Amino acid sequence: MKEVAADWIPVTVTCRVLKLARQPYYRWLAAPVTDAELKEPCRANALFDVHTDAPEFGCRFLLDEAHDAGKPMAERTA
Incomplete structure (x- = not known):
């Protein structure tokens, strides 16, 4: 345009x-582009990378780890 x-x-x-x-x-x-739209793919990529490196960690464990690291997110996002 x-x-x-x-x-x-x-x-x-x-x-x-x-x-x-x-x-x-x-x-x-x-x-x-909103801030939330930028954060969502970054978090998804980080969680995917961690899960790929160590598949024994489930989504709930990764969610708890993200909360402990100061990156709170909704349960459905993780």
Whole structure:
């Protein structure tokens, strides 16, 4: 969208052609990625790596270890 707007095509026209609403586009433009969306894959990768290295550790043990390390998360996330 920014590239199209740089070519002097208004955002309203671009959104209409792409069948997108303007309001969600501007909301995304203000905050494209939230902190929670960044933390979730990092935690998932860390838990996956630990589980791959030592498969005898289950998800509950890894959840407890994460809590002890100061990285609390929901049980369903682990």
